[in-house]
Amino acid sequence: MTNSTVEKGYFGEFGGSFIPPDLKNVLGVLDENFEKYKDDPEFIEEFNYYMKEYIGRENPLTYAENLTRQVGGAKIYLKREDLNHTGAHKINNAIGQILLAKRMGATRIIAETGAGQHGVATATACSIIGGMDCIIYMGKVDTERQALNVFRMELLGAKVVSVDKGQGRLKDAVDAALDDLVENYQSTFYLLGSAVGPHPFPTMVKHFQSIISEESKRQILEKEGKLPSAVVACAGGGSNAIGAFAHYIEEESVRLIGVEPAEAPSLTQGVPAIIHGFKCLTLLDENGEPMPTYSIAAGLDYPGVGPEHSYLKTTKRAEYVIVTGQEALEAFQVLSKIEGIIPALESSHAVAYAMKLAKELKKEDSIIVNLSGRGDKDVEQVFNMLKSK
Structure with a gap:
């Protein structure tokens, strides 16, 4: 391509x-x-210099062995952007x-x-x-x-x-x-x-975030000796996802899967429109204005999306799917309990879908989930949500 x-x-x-x-x-x-x-x-x-000495890159591609065993199917690897200084990509x-x-x-x-x-x-x-x-x-x-x-x-x-x-x-x-x-x-x-x-x-x-896929591609080849079957990342505005996809776009054998919140599905339900000075797939109301959105993950709460994601969607090079807030909340808890990794609510959307996808693939396949951030910022919110149930 x-x-x-x-x-x-x-x-x-x-x-x-x-x-x-x-x-x-x-x-x-x-x-x-x-x-x-x-x-x-x-x-x-x-x-x-700053990537290595200040941010702490290269960060690991962690095999989520417990999650893989519990879910069954393909191996799930986590690209650990949550370990960066400041806790995200x-x-x-x-x-x-x-x-x-x-x-x-x-x-x-x-x-x-x-x-x-x-x-x-x-x-x-x-x-x-x-x-x-x-x-x-x-x-x-x-x-x-x-x-x-x-x-x-x-x-x-x-x-x-x-x-x-x-x-x-x-x-x-x-x-x-x-x-x-x-x-x-x-x-x-x-x-x-x-x-x-x-x-x-x-x-x-994209240029600065492509370091994510530059590293993960090298790391998965070292660990598995072959490319992953899929790369999965949450998609709001789209920065972590385009960084996670960048070095795989030309690799037609690798599925690129962006995961949107069901409450803000710009790529799965949006139409071409201009927002914030650029054209992309956008959620519009009956008056043609950007539609109000809501997601439990504040970083995914946007009625538009990056233009390259819009292009990858319409050309069918990438797939975009939706995950509900409840599914993301469950994935947040599962990853925390069985891997000792508390993910951001944004990243939890990608984890939730990867758990479904792994069951559909073979054990010799692998999935890379871009764990775009850690969940420290969300713990109080999740605590209040669970307490109110």
Whole structure:
């Protein structure tokens, strides 16, 4: 399969840059700098330094032996992004973009966050590089259910802005961050956390997150001597999933499976539309506006999805399925009890589907589940949910 970027910034009909001219100029400069530095030996050396010495990569590809035995069928491997510094895959992209921002002379960083992990990663990156103001936009509902992450961001030196417009969730935080960028583009670098938004953000995020599949592909060949039958990852905006898929897209024998929450099934039920400056499969209401969504996992609570995922869906290179909040909650508890690994609620959606898929495959097959984050941030929420039953 050839590179899915048919035209720069586009993945088939999806992607693009539907933004005001001034902002298009700013993102044009960003694109130029990204293209300039992504293959620059000095930039790569510095990025790799932080990946190893600060984040703790390469992280393991752990054989979930107990889970495999309980479920039956294919071997289940967990790509341990939960072991990264700050507890999720988000730090990979945050470090990459902050090193780019430093080279561009930025002094003010803004970001959006849903579950708080990207906000924590951005605040962390700003802290380690130094000399940059850090403003994080977060929906009011999410600040309440992820209060611990709000405190972590503030502890790291960031200013957290609670957004109470709309539903007070991730979409509204993105709206607020984009409004900020329009007003302050001359001094501001928008460190976007998902593989969404106008070009070049989806391409940049994929580039920095592709380290996930670069490692897992090498690791599974060492452990099994062959490629996996499937790679499974949760899909909200789509950053962990596109990173987990990247180095397998050309491997037609490997099934790529994105798992959406039943409460926000953009890829399985969405239609092509423009949201936040780019075209993707989007959930729309009867008025053609982005539909309100809700997921127990704040990081999956988004009515759109990355444009490359939309392309992979429509070309049938990747499969996208749904898992209910209840199924994810059960997987959260199962993995905790039998593997001693507490997954993020986002990642629990992928675990839940992998448990189903393993039963359909042979014992000599293997599945890689991208464990995109750890569940510390969700323990209190899960505790309250279970207690209220």
